[in-house]
Structure formats: C-alpha cells, structure tokens
Amino acid sequence: MGGRTCPHCGRALGTVTRSIGGRPYEVEESCTCDGALADVERRRAAEADAARVRAASGAVRRSGMPERFWSVPRDGDGLAALAARGFGLYLYGPVGTGKTYTACGVAKAWVWDHTTTYDGREYVAPPFRYRSVPRLLQEMRECYDGHGDQAELAGALMRCRLLVLDDMGQESPTEWALERLWEIVDQRWSNRRPTVVTSQCSPAQLVQRLASRGSLRTAESIVSRLCGAESEVRRIDGPDRRAQSDV
Secondary structure: OOOEEOOOOOOEEOEEEEEEOOEEEEEEOOOOOHHHHHHHHHHHHHHHHHHHHHHHHHHHHHOOOOHHHOOOOOOOOOHHHHHHOOOEEEEEOOOOOOHHHHHHHHHHHHHHHHOEOOOOOOOEOOOEEEEEHHHHHHHHHHHHOOOOOHHHHHHHHHHOOEEEEEOOOOOOOOHHHHHHHHHHHHHHHHOOOOEEEEEOOOHHHHHHHHHOOOOHHHHHHHHHHHHOOOEEEEEOOOOOHHHOOOO
16 A cells, blocks of 8 residues: 655655654654745745734724724735834825725734734734724713723723724814823824824814814814824825725
C-alpha cells in the first residue's frame, strides 16, 4: 500500500513519534523541502490574518457603530493616516453625501492598522467609540436627570483611542450639555487623541448652531479644537447616496 508523498518534491512521508504530555504519539511526518515550508508559512499567514480580522471586527461591533456600516471598505484615501498621527478629521456637507460612510471607513482602517499582537500572542484591537451626537446629547440629558453616570459616559469618550462623533450640529445642546461636550473635546485634544466628526454644518455654521442655546465662547472653543491646524477639514459633496443605495 502506497504511503503519503510530498506534493512538492515527491519524497515518501511516514510517521514519527512525538511525546505529548509525557506520552508517545505517532504523527504524520512533515516534509522540509522549500515548497512544503512555503505552504506552512502561507497557512500561518492566513491564520494570522484571520485572527487580525476577528479582533478588528470585534472592536468595530463593540464601538457603537451602526451595523449598516460594519461592512464599509476600510479608508483608501489616506485619511486614517492623519488619525494615526493624532490629527482630527472634520467632514461636512449636504445630507446623504457619504460623510458617515467615509468616517466609518476611516475608523475601520485606523482600527486595522492598530490591531497588533503582543509577544506573539492573540491579536488585540485598540478601543474606539462611535457616537451619534443627537444620541449623545440624549444620554447627557438622562445623566442630568439622574438616570445615568455622567462621569462614566464622559470618561469612556475621553479615554478611547479614537472617537467618531456623527451628525454634530443636528441638534443644539443646552448650555450644560455644551460644557460637557467641551470637556470631552478638550481632553481629547489635549492628549492628542484623534476625533472624527461629521456634520451638515461648515465650521462657522457649527459655532452658531452650538451657541444657539449656550455660550458662544464655549462653542468657538469646541470648533477650534475640532477644526484647527491639527485637523483635516474636508467638504463632501455629491448626489444623495441614500437615494441610490442602502447606505
């Protein structure tokens, strides 16, 4: 009866004895020719890539990013590289032009680039957070009314390595909420933690929108940190993507 042979060099392969837990076991012999070793490296690379995908995908799902955007392609426009250097990103433009789509692609690319192994162990993805600003303001109101922990909410958004704030300016915050928003933005800016923001408002329009129920000075301070010299401000124009697809 014919035995196994290496598909690359044709060498006959038998079995070898290995000690596992102090007990001998017969295992199939592996070939050490160049072709067989290359196969081993390809399998290891594929397994490592799959582990990295699992870790990065888990971070995306835990971030609060809507499921609709989990499958968007990783940013191919180089914007994630800005975030990697601690720079912010402010994306604004009309409804439906792909601001959230772009922001989520940037976040996914950033997470992928920062998902690494430590001492050859399992891949670990850095924590990041996605928040719809209208939802965040609602959470702040609930904290103000005694139905949540303001310090815990703000602390999580201050500490995370990357923060996506979607639809800023959609709703005008109260003066109290504006102050809490400033605290989050200021802490992130002071510690060079990148923040990606989407809005229908230009920076100047956002100042007026934020200040409509609060302090103009506080609003200006927030926008200065989000759209200053260490941020990329980009207008996104085009047709309404939602009228053309499910995004």
